[in-house]
Amino acid sequence: MRKLLPLLSDHPHGGGRSALTCRYRCGDACFQEVPNTSGNEYAGDVIAGALSRRSMMRATAAVTVAAAAGGAVLAQGAGAPAAQAAVPAHGGKDGRHGGGGGGKADGARGLRFTPVAPNKDDKVTVPEGYAQSVVIRWGEPILRGAPAFDPEKQSARAQAGQFGYNNDFLSLLPLRGEHGRQVLVANHEYTDEVLMFRGYDAAEPTREQVEIAWAAHGLSVVVVQEQHRDGRLTPVSRHPLNRRLTATSRFELTGPAAGSALLRTSVDPGGRRVLGTLNNCAGGETPWGTTLHGEENFNQYFANGSSATDKRYGVGTGATERKWERFDKRFDLAQEPNEVHRFGWVVELDPYDPESTPRKRTALGRFKHEAAQPRLTGDGRPVVYMGDDERFDYFYKFVSSKRMMKGSSRRAREHNLTLLDEGTLYVAKITGDSPAAEVDGAGKLPSDGEFDGAGHWIPLATGDVSHVPGMTAEEVYVFTRLAGDKVGATKMDRPEDVEPSPRTGRVYVALTNNTDRGKPGKAGADEPNPRNLNKHGQILELAEHWDDPASDGFAWRLFLVAGDPNDPATYFAGYPKEKVSPISCPDNVAFDPHGNLWISTDGAQLGSHDGLFGVAVQGDRRGELKQFLTVPAGAETCGPIIQDRRVLVAVQHPGEVDGASVEKPASVWPDGPGRIVRPSVVAVYRKDGRDIGV
Template sequence: MSPKLLPLINTRHGSRSAKTCEYRCANQCDAPTPNTSGNEEFQTLAQRAIARRAMLTGSAGAMVLAGFGAQAAAADTAHGHHPRPERNVGRASFTSVAPNRKDDVVSAEGFTHDVIIRWGDPVTKRAPRFDVHHQTPEAQAQQFGYNNDYVGIIPLDGRRALLSVNHEYTDPELMFPTGTDELLKKKIEMAAHGLAVVAIERGRAKGSWKASDPRRSRYNRRITASTPLRVDGPAAGHELLRTKADPKGTTILGTFANCSGGTTPWGTTLHGEENFHGYFDASGALDPKQADAYKRYGITGQGKGWKDVDERFDLTKTPNEANRFGWIVELDPLDPSAPPVKHTMLGRVKHEGCNVTIARDGRVVAYTGDDEKGEYIYKFVSRDRYQRSASPAARRHNKTLLSAGTLYVAKFTGDGDADGVHDGTGTWIPLASEKKSYVPGMSVAEVLVHTRVAADKVGPTRMDRPEDIEPNPVNGKIYCALTNNSDRGKKFTTDEANPLASSMTRKKLGEPLTATSGNRNGYILEVTEGRGGSCGKGYETSTDFTWDLMLICGDPAAQETYFAGFPKEHVSPISCPDNVAFDAVGNLWISTDGNQLGSNDGLFRVPTNGPERGRVQQFLTVPYGAETCGPLVSPDQLSVFTAVQHPGETDDATFEKPTSTWPHTDAFPRPSVIVSYAK
């Protein structure tokens, strides 16, 4: 069906609806800024260099704005890039997908996609057939959950693999027919959160995949908001994690608000608990002893009403329950009997995800961003070393590597504008190791449970929503998506040369760009570990680094945008980078969330090295009202996996009157995981 296109009520959200903000993050953008530390802000560090860069590259303002989508496609050929048949997605030439508002996945010419699994499809052997009009919590707990986000792949053999997926949040207005019992809704929603492990197998077409019959898989399983998880690390058992139901503080029921994640070299997947603050209610007063910590995490006692199902979500009765969420969860898809583990050593923040690499000395290094305006970037370096053996004993050892080590937070320093490049140096500031706190007045456990509070005390740099952060396996550099900050220049101070106190956006395709306050379109931050930035790959354990803004996102017609020096007239517009991934040749793949340029969100490929460094090309767009999640490029580079989240989640949509029906198998939308491949 054709979507009903309405003017956006609030340009702060771009293409993201107010409904998405309510259900995903409890409208955290409208709440008081949790970080009032006064620590240095990232924009102020690079301001002169970016302003100078804008002068050097000039403005593309003469470009015809309304027809940019077609012009970008034509530019692919005009610049000498002629699409050619190629199954290797890292090396294939393709014409960039034009911005659009279609209710479908639109792929680059020469590529197609298949839906692997949808909300409600069977996961376990006992899963009943999906019936949205007669849904039960017991059925949903055996079926694919709602709003898939992170996608991880664990190979089994040449033809089979395990798909590991996050289910971030639910939207009752799109999930349930009018008249559904309110308590029943909440129980089903709790079962629709969490994680899923699904066996998949290659399809007939080269690069295609499909879900295997769950009756033939011993690996398939669902983790919900009620599944027992184990706690490890220095904070396990601490009084801040103890409750009446769990007096030892070592077993937590459930995981939810799982956004992005990562896959480890030892074959497990990592899952970030992000916007957990919006899940807890209070029937009375909040614990005054935790008032400051609650405030720092945006916890108000106004949640989703889950206390009506389980009183542990009532902070008046269970004040420590909120402390038991906001962790990195490790799941072993290869061992269905193993409970997922919450790693306290990685700190408690609103984790977008977590990605790891093996340093030259054998230690494991993990990177994670805290996704909120003005929050920080973190790094963890393990105490012990990775064992490369394929033995079961080595794998058991490797699964303990995230339990002990040192947690750091990043401070960025600009180097001025003498070189005309937006770059500088930085330092990783230690917060705690498994036995020592580096924050005066706080114990190790307190640092890990109240990581935001601890980080405030050591002076790191406030960033613009640091989301997915991941090492590039080819060049060894670290890339972070800084999604946006509409409050830059308002709640967040600026000075004389802050380039993104305003940025260019548009409400609809075809309309002129207009100036709006704040950093609306985001950045891609590139970090090189090691002193002087010259050490390159293998120096992830260093406490020194250099950085640059590889991309200043937005419309190429806007003066403030920058694409690593690549000619602006030959790139796709890109807005609100969210998740990042890499292919085998080192290209950066970026998914977006909340496009501020009038188009649906999409997936983009960007070379990080060579003459085409910074050439942003749109590979696909997702349906109307949806967000692009995942993504993941298969090691053989034949397949690109993408999670299509919240299709049709617009402010005027209801179950009976949807604004999307993607994937067009029902009269209502169903979040799904897709795989793209060459025709």
């Protein structure tokens, strides 16, 4: 029996994010008052008010179905065949196989590597027998004519042709007809000006610095070439598909709110054309070959907001940190009050058409989108799951009214690019099945042995029809948070990335943390959010009724309650806790080819740097969680992609430590002392060339 991996005792900057991260990434959101001041009933309370009698009966039926099946809806996955569910997730009689190229490693198939111990090393640390390489760094030229990166001579024009800053979501798509090549798509969430510009004066940024920051935001599309001897990927600069989209690129508003008076500005009186995309966090891939990108903490870029709707979205009433409003009036809400309404959407990008205009899909609602990940119904309609990354905010889904057209014909592609414009937007109401007295905020499991229950999807709007009393459909889409407030949606602990399992259909929701839960005047613990002052987070597992993603009910349970495994308030799907790695603050999630869930962390509060973890979700090793890597000082692990032969991660904001600057770096990653710290994408692969974790 393996011993529990060691924890580090000292907590940097109070144990989580640095103040520098809070300042630049989310505009000090966690130091502001919680935007959600609604008096919603909470998940353990009686369903009433917004739910009709018919809705209540369906929600009750969800509990009955799950209970009658002995939890089978979740145990086997949403409609997964019993035979498939019974197959162990590991191979062989006891699951013991050589792994990692460094001797024997026990584990579920895909997770047979020696776990990385928690650490504070200023590097990417990978398991024994694995190697790594940087795929692409901030500032590397990807467009024709873009110069080599020189941080001392950077310009906005150069940056617009170079890989952007603070890479987050990653997607790797196939490229037919070009052997060994794939299309890498990356989000660039935000900029750390103090780590980008020597002598940066936050009170007096220059126009050139602001315009460089505009160009460093957004999205990158770059073709990469596989190296057949190992798992390396190298960028193909100046490829015709390579593309940069920035804070000043053209985007189109589509769907039911496009053209609304709420989206019109003096520059765009039609309310359909937007310059730029901001704070793109995680995202998703569609079955029809496009990528989705969530605009998250957009509020921090806009100055002088004062209305009630602005406050619900966290917009400040004074100047912004970056002072962009000094150089473009659209960031000054006193002059352009509707400009902020044009951000906070899900963007759909066609990476295979460099001339296409990306589209902001208003039917999916406006809030702080961490991600958007679709799956298909049995009849081919996409269903998109989305989390709103804010303390006490909500979990959503969108069900399209159109079926996907198969094939790669022009007609099929044009049709599929309309799928996310028509359908119904829902918000989740989640109820527990344990007595309230058994959920006391300490995280102790209730008497039935699990945090679990049922849930109901409350419709908010369908096309031009609002289902929310007192709100028009346009208002529902533009002020989706207010709509969720009105119908009594369940307040969650920062729902971030969401990923449906391609094998079982079960949906996994990363709830990162919420240290405000249970504080005076704030919502207390409930069954899906069972800990007060929750600093470590949890992962919720959801199964739609009847294996129908379009259904209005679901069963749920907590798959993982994060933290130190020695803490009784942690849970790893029932797996022995002495055999798992410590984990804190789950953020992005992804599946590997073997059906394991991989989890990246953000702001881990156990004294170690953030990392990437793999966990089995099926078989007799369900809940077995192992750390695969850690990232350098000040960095966050983002955008994981797990392929057969390689793992990709976006190492975001390395060196983002309080007091750091270009002159006083807190990290020397990735290029060593004397070189500027650069957010980068990293590939990890086996030294022996074999598949990951087998």
